[in-house]
Amino acid sequence: MFVVVPDPAHGLVAAPESEADLDPLTEQALTAQGFTWHSGIEAYTRTADSSPEAVDRTARTLRDLGCYVLTSWRPLPGR
Secondary structure, three states, X not given: OEEEEEEOOOEEEEEEOOHXXXXXXXXXXXXXXXXXXXXXXXXXXXXXXXXXXXXXXHHHHHHHOOOOEEEOOOOOOOO
16 A cells, blocks of 8 residues: 655655555656655655646556555645
């Protein structure tokens, strides 16, 4: 399982529940989207584009690989 959320300090975060969630295809897909592993928080992070659309796009990619994904984001005012 992954949690995909925007974070003010790290940008977009894709955090696996455990190491068992990290297989080569998942790691490759996240790296292809510009994520890098952040060992301090044990998650993949990307500083560019942490919009709701980016959260949904990342979650869809992980779901397409068979992962369970939880997401959260705060809608922008007026949306």
